[in-house]
Amino acid sequence: MSHILVYIQAPAAVPTKSQRELLTLAGALGEVRAVLGAPADDAALAALTAWGATGFYAADTGEALVAPQAALLAAAAKDSGAAAVLLPNDSHGREVAARAGVKLDAGVITDAIDVDADLVVSKSVLAGSYTVRVKATRGPALVTVKPNSVHLPAEEPAAANAAPVQVLDLGELGPVATVTGTVERTASGRPDLAEARFVVAGGRGVDGDFGPVEDLADALGAAIGASRAATDAGWIDHSAQIGQTGKTVSPQLYISAGISGAIQQKAGMQSSTYIVAVNKDPDAPVFEIADLGIVGDLAEVLPQAAAEIRRRKG
Ligand SMILES: Cc1cc2nc3c(=O)[nH]c(=O)nc-3n(C[C@H](O)[C@H](O)[C@H](O)COP(=O)(O)OP(=O)(O)OC[C@H]3O[C@@H](n4cnc5c(N)ncnc54)[C@H](O)[C@@H]3O)c2cc1C
Known part of the structure; x- marks a missing residue:
């Protein structure tokens, strides 16, 4: 049975949904080993084992930066003879995959939404308009998988004892950047955008005031998203951007407010289960994909909702 590696950037006692998806997908393809991008305690190792990891690779780099991470991933791929390596499709995952791909002279495939037993990868292209099937001609295939692409098992897996950790000696890495300090982002108290069940997103139509979007999000327990027009205007952090050059979300409910629905925005949200659009223009393209469309001023509609x-x- 071939080995499949899964890159876990930040191991924790409760693996993120994206990590659980990668482990689930890897488990359908072969024997799973996880490559730890940061030190993991026993609880994190046990949780990752429960989700299918049969062993771990780690290195004593003490770094969270991409160069040592790519070196670790490449070393782990060589040691395990892995047929494929799965990573998250975020900017960090894509960069680590690219660097490891150069080190291994192996194919890198981004924006994957599925991988079959023959390691043929389904990948969405042109802002989600098409799905193509591709295969790396030189392995191990380094595949970055979009979040919300994999169905998770209905039941949590049974608890497990932590699988063994193999620490790899990466040798002399050369002049790499060093982390000199970290500042934790202030917690918003809202769910993580990529994993949220409900998302309320605002666009240029909010006209600089995300108050109504935030208020509805808090009433629902939703995460806040935005169009690129809103993030480019500086009304909200870039990490909230949804779309082709932002995050891909697939919540049960996506409320789009003051967003026209350009193809690049749709690329990041069109797989949501139920889409509600609020826009004062009845011809806005977002209504073409909305399950429920409300023609109106978001400043009036959102507070009522x-x-x-x-x-x-109650
Ligand atoms: C290569 C490339 C990548 C891109 N990537 C992304 C991406 O990742 N994500 C993304 O979002 N965009 C992306 N874009 C930009 C995209 O093409 C659009 O320009 C952008 O999505 C528009 O944002 P918007 O809908 O908020 O603004 P607009 O298109 O200006 O739409 C604003 C909407 O708000 C409505 N409105 C105004 N006032 C109100 C009100 N009071 N109440 C209700 N409705 C109101 C208007 O009727 C209008 O429909 C990308 C573009 C390119 C070229």
């Missing part, structure tokens, strides 16, 4: 949700919640 938030008030009604709070009333029903």
